[in-house]
């Protein structure tokens with residue numbers, strides 16, 4: 150049976166969307182409204198399908214995004230999504246074919262990295278991706294948490310906000326916040342429309358959250374939170390579970406104030422935090438940090454390096470120094486030996502150095518895990534992802550690559 154893999158056209162889109170929904174266990178039928186909505190956010194040049202006798206049986210799409218790297222610079226990234234193969238056509242190499250075509254296209258477009266949110270851990274390592282930024286979700290027992298730590302010393306204020314206000318003020322705030330968090334990406338106007346219920350995606354049930362904005366003493370919007378709650382009572386005791394849909398802050402004051410607000414709300418028995426960075430400070434803000442139970446913790450954002458010198462030179466480093474990395478990549482994109490030279494101000498240059506003696510040998514996936522500060526070379530020497538080519542090589546790499554905070558992929562895509 151010959152299966153055709155190609156970039157799709159307008160006429161393919163309804164069938165493509167049906168296949169994507171079936172692949173993700175959603176009811177496959179699509180309305181004209183949904184087709185119009187989804188089509189308007191789909192770049193057909195970046196969208197592939199696999200076809201069996203004209204029927205779409207596999208989907209793949211990417212979007213141009215900016216990825217924040219340590220130091221606050223952004224890199225153009227191909228954000229891969231909607232990877233699905235219908236159950237009738239799995240394990241025949243369709244996902245592999247579409248991935249190969251996408252990575253080649255990314256290189257042609259000049260994107261130094263590809264990123265994705267992996268549905269399952271075991272899918273993407275074979276394509277040179279490594280887990281690059283994890284997430285943790287906590288559930289806080291508010292009765293045990295006690296009063297949140299730290300005096301509310303700042304003179305900021307929190308106000309309820311309408312979706313229209315969030316639509317107007319949120320994007321500027323998010324742009325400030327995402328640059329503080331390696332692993333974060335930019336949001337599009339459509340993302341904000343979905344987040345505020347201005348546009349509703351029929352595939353995802355919409356429940357309007359309550360929005361609040363934090364403003365500092367000068368009136369600048371430094372924080373935004375959205376939450377939903379269930380009006381739950383046990384007899385005459387309110388036991389409301391509150392779920393944080395998002396909480397972003399551009400300053401420590403805003404972050405502290407918004408958590409205080411969530412945790413001190415009347416009737417609320419538990420606060421589910423949503424996905425935070427794995428070293429989020431939330432537990433430390435509680436009088437009793439043990440009141441924050443880890444509900445789930447996992448890898449989340451995966452990254453694939455396509456242009457190693459450009460990616461290495463884009464981020465900053467913790468100390469001046471140099472290291473030579475010998476990167477193994479069967480698919481070739483990241484393969485080679487590279488010398489990284491970091492200056493005292495944290496900036497760096499990186500170039501191919503085929504005859505330099507390496508400090509470490511590592512896989513492309515291991516380098517991806519080191520890149521945003523999620524992993525340490527010392528740990529990866531145990532798994533085999535990193536091998537010391539000379540004694541102390543891993544420590545040398547860690548002295549350069551370590552970051553004060555872990556990456557936090559604020560948004561999913």
Ligand SMILES: CC(=O)SCCNC(=O)CCNC(=O)[C@H](O)C(C)(C)COP(=O)(O)OP(=O)(O)OC[C@H]1O[C@@H](n2cnc3c(N)ncnc32)[C@H](O)[C@@H]1OP(=O)(O)O
Pocket residue numbers: 172173229230231232233234235238239240241242243244245246265266267268269271272275
């Ligand atoms: C970024 C995103 O969109 S994440 C969402 C990913 N999609 C899903 O999880 C939806 C449900 N799953 C699927 O649609 C499909 O199983 C896919 C897309 C994950 C894989 O598609 P396939 O066409 O079956 O993959 P393909 O045949 O190219 O597999 C290549 C290799 O990966 C392996 N593989 C594929 N999927 C998985 C998996 N879920 N777990 C473990 N191994 C896997 C295959 O066994 C194969 O290994 P082999 O080369 O040693 O035989």
